[in-house]
Amino acid sequence: MGKIIAVCISERKGVQKKSVDEGIFIEDFGIQGDAHAGKWHRQVSLLSHEKVVAFNELGAGVESGAFGENLIVEGYDLKNIPVGTVFKCNDVVLEITQIGKKCHNGCEIFKKMGDCIMPREGIFARVLNGGTIKSGDEIVIKGE
Template sequence: MKILSVNISEKKGTVKKPVAEIQLNRYGVMEDAHSGSWHRQVSLLGKESFDRFAAMAGREIAFGEFAENITTEGLELVKTAPLDRLVGKDVELEITQIGKECHGSSCAIFKEVGNCVMPKEGIFARVIRQGVLRPGDELEYQPKVFRFQVITLSDRASRGEYEDRSGPRIVELLKKHFESSNRQIHIDLNVIPDDATNLSMLIEKSLYEEYDVILTTGGTGVGPRDITVETVRPMLHKEIPGIMENIRIKYGTRKPNALLSCGIAGLIGETLVYTLPGSIKAVNEYMEEILKTLEHLIYMRHGLDSH
C-alpha cells in the first residue's frame, strides 16, 4: 500500500493540508488537531474511495479534503478491521475503527456537497511505533490473527479410551463464526488428563505465547476429578460472571442439571478464559452464548469501543 499524501489541520472540522512529512508520536500526528490519548489518533482514506466520491460529486477531490491524515493507494481500507496492523519501515499503526459519524454542518466537505465518505470508508488508527511518514512510503497490511487455545480435560480421552468430541466441536464452531465475519484465526487443540498441574502449565504456556482466548471443556462439575474451575479461578485477574450466570439460568430453567456446572469466564492479563462443561450438548449451548460477545470483549480489552 502506497502513501500518496500526508495531511495536517490545526482545527477540527476543517480540511487538512498536504505537508512534506508527518511525525507520528504516541498521541498520533504531531501538530494535528485530532491527536490525543484516544483511539482515533490517525485517520486514513484510500484513493479508491476518493475516486468513487469524485464521480458522485462531479468534481475532483483534493487530498486532505476529507480531513484524513494519510491518503493511500493499493488497498481497500474499508475491508480492513479493528486490530489489523499497517506496518512501514519506521512506523506501525493499529486500526481501531472503521467509519465514524459525520459532523454534518461542521464538516467542510459535507457543507459543500451534502455528503461525506468518511462515515463508511474512512478508517482510524493509533500509533504503535513512532516515526516519520512521507508521500511515497509503503505500508504493509497485516491482518489480525485471533489465536485460540482449546483444551479438553478428560482422563479417558487423554489415554485414548474414547475419542474427544467436545474440543473438535469448539474448533468447528469457532471456524464457522469467524468465517462469517471474515476474520483470520489460528486454533490449537490439546487433550490432557483431569490434572491441575497439567492444566495450569498449559495455561501459562498459552499466556506466554500470547493467545487471545483459552477455552476449556470438561471438569466443571462437582465430581472428585473435576478440577478445572478450582485451577483456573485463582489465576484470573478479573472474573466476568455474567456470561456463565446467564447461560446457567437460560438452560437451567428447562433442565435443572444445567445449573450444576461451575464454569467461569474471565481475564488473565490480556487473555480471555472460558471454562465449559464436557458434553457436546453443553458445548453447543455455551458457545452459542459466548460467541455473541467474544469479539466485543476482545476489542474492549484492547481499549476499543465497538458499540
C-alpha cells in the same frame, strides 16, 4: 502492499487538513502538529485513494485532506480492513481501532454533494511505534 499518496494535518479542529511533505508520528499520540492527535483511539485517520478518486469523478473536486484524513493510501480497500489489523510504514506501526464515524453537522462536502465518504470509508488507528511517513512510502499489513 500499498502506497502513501498524501500525509495531511491541520493545526486546529474543524478545518480541512493540508498535505505536508512528511508526518512525524508519535507513539500513542498521533502526528506532530495535527489537532486530532492525543491519547485516544483515533490518533490517525486513513482513507483509500481509490475511493477519493471515485468520489471526485462524481464532481466533488476535493483535494488531499478535505475529508479530514491524515493518510491517503493506495492499494487497500480500507473499510474492509478489520479492527485490530496492524499496518507498518517505515518505522511507524499503526493499529486499526475503528472503521467509519458519524459525520459532523455542516460538513462542506456533504453540503455540496449530498454525500461524504469519510463516515463509511475512513478508518482510524493508534500509533504503536513512531517515525516518519511521506508521500510515496510503502505501507503493508504486518504479517503479509
